[in-house]
Amino acid sequence: MGRIWRALRLGMKSLLLHKLRSGLTVLGTVFGVAAVISMLAIAEGSSRDALERIRALGATNIIIRSVKPSDEAQATGGRPSRILNYGIKYNDYDRIVETVPTIRKVLPIREIRKQIRRYQYFLDGRVVGTTEDYADFSMLEIDRGRFLTAADNERFQNYAVLAATTAKTLFPYEDPIGLSVKLGSDYYTVVGVTKERQSTAGTSGSLAAQDFNKDVYIPLNTCKVRFGEKIVNNRSGSMEAEETQLSQITLKVGSTDEVRPTVPIIKAAYEPWHPRKDVEMTVPYDLLVAAQQTARQFNIILGTIAAISLLVGGIGIMNIMLATVTERTREIGIRRALGAKRKDITQQFLIETVVLSGVGGVLGVTLGIVIPYMIVYFIPDQKAFVTPFSVILAFSISVGIGILFGLYPARRAAMMDPIEALRHE
Structure with missing residues (x-):
């Protein structure tokens, strides 16, 4: 040394x-x-x-989403239909739940773009009709109040949970809990506010990047009754009508080992009823790998x-x-x-x-x-x-x-x- x-x-x-x-x-x-x-x-x-x-989407989740078909696929009998009917149906939901044994939880979602109002304040956001499991699937945390419950859905309650940006925009000086917001022609009582959440990743397929901070969550049954299945848009003097029952179904299986064997079973449960390819599947586990x-x-x-x-x-x-x-x-x-x-x-x-x-x-x-x-x-x-x-x-x-x-x-x-x-x- x-x-x-x-x-x-x-x-x-x-x-x-x-x-x-x-x-x-x-x-x-x-x-x-x-x-x-x-x-x-x-x-x-x-x-x-x-x-x-990508992990935020859930490694054990399988996401099935309604996708607007191409112009060629929209034609029915050689002519385009006046009302575009596409996407996931409640029959698809029931069929998948009944025939796929590896599913542990299932989350139906209906999404509608709407203007959300509170007096002179307004925000163009996303109205999400869903169930009490949405917060768990999407990893949302409650800042104030509570999230939706099964009882809210069963009783068709006009309750709403606001996302962070939505709450700040509509209630800049007030606590929104117990107050009301206007969606369409109806008023909804605010029962909770979520914390800010990072957007999820988009994919080149059916799943787009999602910003959870401009959402309003309402019970799925309430959404079904208040908004119906047809959405009419007036643009430049022309009318466009779309009919969609469910925007998305998120399925949770027991473990990552069950993800890939479950995929073909799910496809067999919905693909024969959707020849226009208006339903697509995203598997976050494959994206993660x-x-x-x-x-x-x-x-x-x-x-x-x-x-x-x-x-x-x-x-x-x-x-x-x-x-x-x-x-x-x-x-x-x-x-x-x-x-x-x-x-x-x-x-x-x-x-x-x-x-x-x-x-x-x-x-x-x-x-x-x-x-x-x-x-x-x-x-x-x-x-x-x-x-x-x-x-x-x-x-x-x-x-x-x-x-x-x-x-x-x-x-x-x-x-x-x-x-x-x-x-x-």
């Missing part, structure tokens, strides 16, 4: 004789390590954000790109050490003449290389941890997460590259002939 300590002090002294050169050499490693940590942090943050949004694979590939690609900068830093270290060997040829000859062995010379130059790469690694780790936080501060929508693995990986690679690229200069110094080294001017 004493010999290593002396070699370390001698190495530091030699490097400090050329501060600018050593500093510039260290910078290559600093930026390389910082790039590895920062890029992996951004990749990890983005992938975690996407995965959390695909997103995890994409995240791993993304991390590998970004890590590889960042590691190239570390490689450039290693080449810089080799270059500076080769120059150092040439400059210190006479010193090497004197040490060999005084009894130093080849392994001592190799050790000496390797220690100097490790000092360079180690200092660069420590500074790079510090910078690599700071940069993601700066990015998140200036770009709030961007997510970043520094993992201990990325820090250890980047530092280990920097030291490893330092040793790897320092071996050749150290070996070249050790193999010098002492007599020729002493003659060097």
Whole structure:
């Protein structure tokens, strides 16, 4: 240990004789390590954000959603129908519940776009007719009051639960609990307000990204009676009518192992009755698996790109050490003449290389941890997460590259002939 300590002090002294050169050499490693940590942090943050949004849909859930058919599919007997009738029917709901044995819970949903009013305040939001299980399925938390109950649904109550943004917009100065909001031509008593909730991820299929903060939740039976199944829209002098019984059914199975075997059974329960493809299925578990694979590939690609900068830093270290060997040829000859062995010379130059790469690694780790936080501060929508693995990986690679690229200069110094080294001017 004493010999290593002396070699370390001698190495530091030699490097400090050329501060600018050593500093510039260290910078290559600093930026390389910082790039590895920062890029992996951004990749990890983005992938975690996407995965959390998908997990919010429920890994054991299967979502069946009504989808407006294409223009070709809308035609009936060669002519388009005046009332577009599509989507999930109550018969589909009953058939699925009765024939799929792995279902543990089922959640029917009817969604209607409506203007929500309270005196002079109004908001264009989403009216959701549903049951008491909606809060559990969608992971909604109650801020004040309560959520809908089974009794509300059975008694066709005119009760409403407001989402966070809806409550703030309609009741900027009041507590909404016990007060009323107007949906269409009817008034609904507010019984609860939910906390703010992050939007769910959209998919390229039937499931769009959902903003839960502009919703109003009412009992499904009340929605069925008050709004009916037909929705008429007047646009630019023309009338469009649509008829939909249920917008979505969310099914929960017992475990993730039951998800994939359940999918074909559910399809067999509704597909024969929907030849126009007006019902589509989304399986969050499959989305989650695909997103995890994409995240791993993304991390590998970004890590590889960042590691190239570390490689450039290693080449810089080799270059500076080769120059150092040439400059210190006479010193090497004197040490060999005084009894130093080849392994001592190799050790000496390797220690100097490790000092360079180690200092660069420590500074790079510090910078690599700071940069993601700066990015998140200036770009709030961007997510970043520094993992201990990325820090250890980047530092280990920097030291490893330092040793790897320092071996050749150290070996070249050790193999010098002492007599020729002493003659060097």
